[in-house]
Amino acid sequence: MTISVSWTLSAFATEPDVFGTARSVSRHQAVYDDASGTLSCSLGRLPAKLSLEQVVERILCHDPRARISWANAKAQAAQVGFNQSAYLPELNGRIGTLGGNHRVEYDESPTRPGNGHRLSNSASLELGWTLMDFGRRGAALRNARQLLIAANATHDATLQSAFVQIAEAYYDALTAQRSLAVSVQITEWAAGNLEATNAKFKAGAVALSDRLQAQTAFTQANLRQIRDRGALRNALGVIALRMGLSPETPLQLVDDLAPLPDTDFVKTVDDLLAQARQEHPAIRAAHARFKAAQATVDENNAAGLPSLALTANLTHVQTQQSALFNGDLHQRDRSIGLQLSIPLFEGFGRTYQIRKAQAHVEASQAALDEVEQQVALALWANYQALTLETRSLRHTHELVEQSRQTLEVVQGRYHAGVGSMNELLNALTAYVSAEEQHIQTLSHWHTSRLRLAASLGGLGFWTL
Numbered sequence: 001m002t003i004s005v006s007w008t009l010s011a012f013a014t015e016p017d018v019f020g021t022a023r024s025v026s027r028h029q030a031v032y033d034d035a036s037g038t039l040s041c042s043l044g045r046l047p048a049k050l051s052l053e054q055v056v057e058r059i060l061c062h063d064p065r066a067r068i069s070w071a072n073a074k075a076q077a078a079q080v081g082f083n084q085s086a087y088l089p090e091l092n093g094r095i096g097t098l099g100g101n102h103r104v105e106y107d108e109s110p111t112r113p114g115n116g117h118r119l120s121n122s123a124s125l126e127l128g129w130t131l132m133d134f135g136r137r138g139a140a141l142r143n144a145r146q147l148l149i150a151a152n153a154t155h156d157a158t159l160q161s162a163f164v165q166i167a168e169a170y171y172d173a174l175t176a177q178r179s180l181a182v183s184v185q186i187t188e189w190a191a192g193n194l195e196a197t198n199a200k201f202k203a204g205a206v207a208l209s210d211r212l213q214a215q216t217a218f219t220q221a222n223l224r225q226i227r228d229r230g231a232l233r234n235a236l237g238v239i240a241l242r243m244g245l246s247p248e249t250p251l252q253l254v255d256d257l258a259p260l261p262d263t264d265f266v267k268t269v270d271d272l273l274a275q276a277r278q279e280h281p282a283i284r285a286a287h288a289r290f291k292a293a294q295a296t297v298d299e300n301n302a303a304g305l306p307s308l309a310l311t312a313n314l315t316h317v318q319t320q321q322s323a324l325f326n327g328d329l330h331q332r333d334r335s336i337g338l339q340l341s342i343p344l345f346e347g348f349g350r351t352y353q354i355r356k357a358q359a360h361v362e363a364s365q366a367a368l369d370e371v372e373q374q375v376a377l378a379l380w381a382n383y384q385a386l387t388l389e390t391r392s393l394r395h396t397h398e399l400v401e402q403s404r405q406t407l408e409v410v411q412g413r414y415h416a417g418v419g420s421m422n423e424l425l426n427a428l429t430a431y432v433s434a435e436e437q438h439i440q441t442l443s444h445w446h447t448s449r450l451r452l453a454a455s456l457g458g459l460g461f462w463t464l
Contacts, residue, residue, distance in 0.1 A: 019084045021077040025070070026152035046245075051254040052170050055239060059166045060159070062244040069158040073151040080148050083141040089129035089310075096122045120319040127312035131338075136302035139295045146292035153285035160281065160459045167450045169238055174257040175443040176232035182435045183225040186428070189411070190214075190221040193424060196415050210421040217425055224432075257442045269383055272456060276375050280457030286371040290364040297357040304343055304350045312336040375455060382452040389445040396438035403427070403434040 043058055060066050098120040130137070197214040200206040237247035277283060312335065319329040343350070410427040413419030453459040 017081070019081045021081040021084075021148075022074070024080070024148060024152075025073045025077050026155045046249070046251075049252045049254040050239075052167065055170050055243070056163060056166050058243040059239070060162060062242065063162050065158050066155075066162055069151075069155040073148070073155045076144070076148045076151040080141070080144045083137070083144040086130070086137045086140070089127055092126045092128075094122070094124045094126070096120075098122075120317060122315065122317040124313065124315040127310070129310040131308045131310055133307040134302045134305040136299055136305070136307070139299035139302055143292045143295035143299060146288045146295060150285040150288035150292065153281040153288060156281035156457075157285065160454045160457070163459050164447075164450055164454050166242070168447050169235065169242065170253070171257070171443050171446045173232065173235035173239060173253055174255060174446075175439055176228060176235045177253060178257040178439050178442070179436075180225065180228040180232050182432075182439070183221065183228045186432060187218070187221040187225050189407075189428065190218040193411070193414070193428075194218045197421070200417075205417060206421070213421045213425060217428065257439065257446070269380065272379055272383060272452075273376055275458075276379050276456050277372065280375050280455070282371050283368070283375055283457070286364070286368040290361070290368050293357065293361040293364040297354065297361060300350065300354045300357050303353075304346075306340060306342045309339045309341070310336075311339050375457075379452070379455040382448060382455045386445070386448040386452050389441055389448050392441045393445055396434070396441045399434040400431075400438045403431040407431045 043054075043061065047054060194214040194217070197206060197211050201208065201211040236251045240247050240249040240251055313333065315331075315333040317329075317331040317333075319331070407427040407430070410419050410424050414421070414424045450459060
């Protein structure tokens with residue numbers, strides 16, 4: 001019967017993060033528990049009115065993609081710690097028990113057979129410490145650190161993508177809110193026109209056709225209001241669901257759909273491209289993966305070189321045995337030495353591993369070039385979109401004011417008995433169209449601004 005137990009000294013370690021790798025994980029997530037380093041969704045009660053920042057915080061807290069990318073970054077940080085541990089010695093302990101019965105027989109001898117038993121207890125400590133490996137551990141550590149940079153950058157890119165989608169949902173709700181406010185105002189005007197037309201019809205001042213046209217305009221205004229109210233309800237329901245709430249949860253938004261005071265803040269395209277190459281997380285991630293692939297080549301090259309290790313052993317064996325084996329035995333062994341390992345032949349496997357790693361370097365370089373091109377194309381498109389919407393803002397605002405004034409003048413003329421119903425309905429239609437254009441331009445301007453910030457790699461709470 002043999003019983004053996006092995007353990008390592010690290011099994012009794014109490015420090016969960018000896019190398020402090022958890023501190024190297026990106027902390028751009030909106031909500032963290034600083035004590036445990038885990039996500040915390042304790043954001044308190046739902047406020048009466050939600051700002052964009054509060055919506056982003058609550059949605060990010062429930063965004064599965066953000067949690068996945070953050071968990072991947074933590075896993076890669078642990079891999080860095082694992083590679084750092086290769087520089088430390090390994091201490092292993094073993095305890096064993098070996099027992100058995102033995103029978104000794106003698107051929108062609110008058111000596112009687114002998115029976116005996118033996119019970120051996122052993123304990124040993126073994127130390128192994130790699131002193132030199134020609135850069136293999138260093139290359140593996142560089143690989144892990146570059147992949148951690150890539151994981152952090154990927155996490156940042158995931159957050160920025162989520163920021164854009166959340167902001168678009170928020171501005172969709174603001175757009176619906178602004179459209180509903182305009183619809184309510186138009187319904188009030190249509191109701192006033194209908195009331196004035198009814199009074200004129202009863203007095204015989206207008207024909208029945210004017211009264212019917214006024215009724216039609218009022219019905220269309222009510223229909224528009226119903227649709228805009230439904231659009232707002234849908235947009236708020238989407239936000240509630242992404243915050244982990246019921247879509248029936250009543251929500252109110254703090255902001256209104258209005259441009260920032262200063263719209264002249266965009267740099268030249270060349271400056272923006274230079275900034276994106278330095279800051280965009282997708283480019284940083286691709287560049288880090290390229291560096292990691294280069295480190296893998298160095299690691300495979302170093303794996304084919306000799307390594308030198310310090311070894312030490314301390315063993316104590318106590319054997320209890322019968323007189324047949326000359327009584328009990330105590331044995332102590334101590335040893336220390338240097339062990340040189342020289343890879344001589346591995347069936348050409350190392351050669352193909354190096355070729356594979358070199359091919360990954362080429363692929364990583366191509367992937368980096370592709371990401372840079374995609375970022376440049378997205379930056380150019382978002383730059384052009386924001387420039388267009390910025391120029392359109394002033395013109396659509398002027399169009400709204402002009403159509404409003406026209407509508408007020410035509411209403412006054414009609415109530416005074418000078419204008420016609422067709423003229424009034426045309427002015428009302430022009431005003432509705434101007435408001436729709438202005439609202440859409442405002443919505444596109446806000447989303448274009450955030451998309452440009454995302455394409456620069458600088459989107460965050462500071463840009464909201």
